[in-house]
Amino acid sequence: MYKRIEREKAVQYDYARRQHRTAYGNFFATVFVILCGGAIGYYWGQSGVRPPNAKSTTPLADTVPPKHDISEANMEAAWTDFRDIVGRENISLERSELESHSGSSWSSHPSQPGDVPFAVVKPANTVEVSAIMKICHERRIPVTAYSGGTSLEGHFAATRGGICIDFSRMDQILKLNKEDLDVIVQPAVGWEHLNEELGKSNLFFPPDPGPGAMIGGMVGTGCSGTNAYRYGTMKDWVLSLTVVLADGTIIKTRQRPRKSSAGYDLTRMFIGSEGTLGLVTEAVLKVTVKPQHTSVAVCAFPSIRHAADCVFRVVGAGVPIAAIEILDDVQMKCINDAGSTSKSWKEEPTLFFKFAGTPSSVKEQISQVQGMAKKSGSKSFEFARNEAEQVELWSARKEALWATMGKMEGEDMAVWTTDVAVPISRLPLIIEETKDKIARSGLLGSIVGHVGDGNFHAILLYNKTTEFDKAHTLVHDMVKRAIELEGTATGEHGVGLVKRDYLPHEVGTTTVDAMRRLKLAFDPMCILNADKIVRVQMPAEGEVEEW
Numbered sequence: 346m347y348k349r350i351e352r353e354k355a356v357q358y359d360y361a362r363r364q365h366r367t368a369y370g371n372f373f374a375t376v377f378v379i380l381c382g383g384a385i386g387y388y389w390g391q392s393g394v395r396p397p398n399a400k401s402t403t404p405l406a407d408t409v410p411p412k413h414d415i416s417e418a419n420m421e422a423a424w425t426d427f428r429d430i431v432g433r434e435n436i437s438l439e440r441s442e443l444e445s446h447s448g449s450s451w452s453s454h455p456s457q458p459g460d461v462p463f464a465v466v467k468p469a470n471t472v473e474v475s476a477i478m479k480i481c482h483e484r485r486i487p488v489t490a491y492s493g494g495t496s497l498e499g500h501f502a503a504t505r506g507g508i509c510i511d512f513s514r515m516d517q518i519l520k521l522n523k524e525d526l527d528v529i530v531q532p533a534v535g536w537e538h539l540n541e542e543l544g545k546s547n548l549f550f551p552p553d554p555g556p557g558a559m560i561g562g563m564v565g566t567g568c569s570g571t572n573a574y575r576y577g578t579m580k581d582w583v584l585s586l587t588v589v590l591a592d593g594t595i596i597k598t599r600q601r602p603r604k605s606s607a608g609y610d611l612t613r614m615f616i617g618s619e620g621t622l623g624l625v626t627e628a629v630l631k632v633t634v635k636p637q638h639t640s641v642a643v644c645a646f647p648s649i650r651h652a653a654d655c656v657f658r659v660v661g662a663g664v665p666i667a668a669i670e671i672l673d674d675v676q677m678k679c680i681n682d683a684g685s686t687s688k689s690w691k692e693e694p695t696l697f698f699k700f701a702g703t704p705s706s707v708k709e710q711i712s713q714v715q716g717m718a719k720k721s722g723s724k725s726f727e728f729a730r731n732e733a734e735q736v737e738l739w740s741a742r743k744e745a746l747w748a749t750m751g752k753m754e755g756e757d758m759a760v761w762t763t764d765v766a767v768p769i770s771r772l773p774l775i776i777e778e779t780k781d782k783i784a785r786s787g788l789l790g791s792i793v794g795h796v797g798d799g800n801f802h803a804i805l806l807y808n809k810t811t812e813f814d815k816a817h818t819l820v821h822d823m824v825k826r827a828i829e830l831e832g833t834a835t836g837e838h839g840v841g842l843v844k845r846d847y848l849p850h851e852v853g854t855t856t857v858d859a860m861r862r863l864k865l866a867f868d869p870m871c872i873l874n875a876d877k878i879v880r881v882q883m884p885a886e887g888e889v890e891e892w
C-alpha cells in the first residue's frame with residue numbers, strides 16, 4: 346500500500362514536472378519565434394526601399410512643405426513667452442516697424458503685402474536669442490534675422506510670417522585685441538562705426554558694403570565692397586562666430602588663432618548663409634593696420650569698353666592698387682545731379698582708383714596706372730586734392746544706388762539693383778553688352794562695379810505698372826550671360842529670393858541639392874529664413890522662369 350502510494354506520487358510528480366517543463370518550453374518557444382520574426386522582419390525592412398534621408402543630397406522632389414504654426418493663438422501665446430525674456434518694450438507690433446523689417450525701397454524684391462512678421466523681437470544677448478529660438482522651435486514659428494536692413498534681394502522678407510529678430514540692442518564692440526590684430530563684436534556693430542573706433546588705434550576692417558550695414562548682416566550675405574580687390578571679402582576677415590541654431594543650441598565655431606585646421610570650417614559655412622542656418626550673436630574679426638598713405642584718382646574714358654579694357658590691363662599687370670571702381674556716364678550724371686560731391690565731374694564712363702601704401706609706393710603705382718590708362722584711351726586723370734575730397738568721392742561711389750534712386754519721380758517707380766561677376770577677361774564684353782541692352786530698353790539704368798574683381802552692378806529704374814517685364818528681362822539676360830561666361834549670378838549681394846533659380850544653372854542641380862541637405866540638417870523644420878538661397882518646397886507651376 347505504502348509502495349503504491351509512493352509510486353502514484355512519483356507518477357504525479359513526474360507529470361507535474363513535465364507540465365511545468367512544457368509551460369517553460371512554450372514560453373521560450375514563443376519568445377524565440379518573436380525574436381526570430383523580429384530579426385527577419387528587420388532584415389527585410391533594411392534590405393527593402395531605404396528612407397529618402399539615406400541619400401547624400403535632398404532633391405527638391407523629396408521635400409515636404411514645412412509646417413509652421415502662425416495661428417493667432419500660437420503667436421499670442423508666444424508673445425507672452427517673448428515678453429518674459431526681453432520685456433514688453435522690446436517687442437514691436439507696430440505696422441510701420443513690421444514693414445521696415447521685412448522689405449525696403451532699395452530691395453529688388455517687390456514687397457508682397459503678406460510678407461510681414463507678426464512681431465519684431467529685440468534681444469540683448471546670446472542667451473536671450475537662444476531662449477527665443479527655443480520657443481520658436483517648440484511652437485514652430487518662422488524667424489527672420491535683421492541687422493542693418495541694407496541687403497538687396499528680398500533677404501529678410503517674412504515670406505512665412507512669424508517673427509523678426511532685430512539685433513539692434515546687441516551693438517557693442519566687446520574687446521579689441523590690438524597685439525593679436527582681432528576684435529570681438531556683437532552683430533549690430535556697423536562697419537563704419539567699427540572703423541571709426543579702430544582708427545583710433547591706427548587699425549582698420551576692410552569689408553565695406555552698403556552704408557548702414559552691420560556685422561550680423563555682413564556675415565549673412567558674405568559681403569564685400571570696394572576694398573575686396575586688395576583685401577578679399579567677408580569670408581577672409583572672420584575668425585570665429587558664436588551662433589544660435591534653430592533649436593536654440595549655442596555654438597562657437599572656433600577660437601582666435603589666425604589659422605586652424607581643426608575640423609569642418611563652420612565659420613565659413615555660416616558666412617553667406619543669409620540667416621538660414623543659424624543666428625550670429627558674436628563675431629571675432631581680423632583687423633589690419635591702416636595704410637600709411639592713400640590717394641584717389643578719377644579717370645574718364647570715351648566708352649565703357651575703353652574703361653573696362655583699362656581695368657583688364659591694370660589687373661593683368663598686377664599693380665597693387667587698393668581698389669578700382671567703374672561708374673558709367675549715367676551714374677556720373679546721377680552723382681552730379683544728386684550733388685553728392687562738391688565738384689562736378691565729366692559725365693562719361695569713369696574709373697575711380699584708390700592707391701594705398703607708403704608715399705613712395707603710391708607714387709610709383711600712380712605713374713604705372715596713369716600710363717596704362719593713357720594706352721587704353723583715357724581722356725583725363727584727376728586727383729582728389731585732399732583727404733576730405735577722397736572721402737567725399739568714395740562715399741559718392743558707395744551711395745551710387747541712392748543717387749540713382751534720386752531720379753525716381755512718383756509712387757509708380759521702383760529700383761532694381763542686380764549684381765554679377767565674371768572672370769576678369771570676360772568683363773569688357775559683358776559690360777558693353779549690358780550697357781547696350783539697357784540703352785535699347787529705354788529704361789534709365791546705370792552701371793557701377795567693383796571691376797577689379799570682375800564684379801559689377803546694373804541699377805535700373807522702372808515703372809512698376811508698365812515696365813516691370815522690361816526690367817526683369819534685362820536682369821535675366823545679364824545674369825544668364827554672366828553664367829554662360831563662367832561667372833556667377835551674384836558676386837556679393839547674395840541670393841535671397843531673387844537669385845534662387847539661377848543656382849542650378851550656375852553650380853548644377855546636384856550641388857543645389859547638397860546645399861538643401863545642409864539647410865535641412867541644421868534646420869529640419871525650416872524655421873530660419875525659409876525660402877531664401879534654396880527652395881525648400883516644390884514651386885507652383887509657372888513660378889520658375891524659363892532659362
Ligand SMILES: Cc1cc2nc3c(=O)[nH]c(=O)nc-3n(C[C@H](O)[C@H](O)[C@H](O)COP(=O)(O)OP(=O)(O)OC[C@H]3O[C@@H](n4cnc5c(N)ncnc54)[C@H](O)[C@@H]3O)c2cc1C
Nearest residue numbers: 492493494495496554555559561562563565568569620625
Ligand atoms: C547703397 C548700397 C550699397 C551697397 N554696396 C554693397 C557693396 O559694395 N558690397 C556688398 O557686398 N553689398 C553691398 N550692399 C548690400 C548690403 O549692404 C550688404 O548685403 C550687407 O552685407 C547687408 O548687411 P545688413 O546689416 O544691412 O544686413 P541685413 O539686410 O539686415 O541682412 C542680410 C541677411 O543676413 C541675415 N542676417 C542679419 N543679421 C543676421 C545675424 N545676426 N545672424 C544671421 N543672419 C543675419 C538676414 O536675415 C538677411 O538674410 C549695398 C547696399 C546698399 C543699399
Ligand SMILES: *[C@@H]1O[C@H](CO)[C@@H](O)[C@H](O)[C@H]1NC(C)=O
Nearest residue numbers: 430431432433434435469514
Ligand atoms: C528693453 O530694452 C531697453 C533698451 O535696451 C532696456 O533698457 C530694457 O532694460 C529692456 N527691457 C528688458 C525687460 O530687458
Ligand SMILES: *[C@@H]1O[C@H](CO)[C@@H](O)[C@H](O)[C@H]1NC(C)=O
Nearest residue numbers: 754755757758808809810811
Ligand atoms: C507709370 O505708368 C502708369 C501707367 O501707364 C502711368 O499712369 C504713370 O504716370 C507712370 N508713372 C511714371 C512715373 O511714369
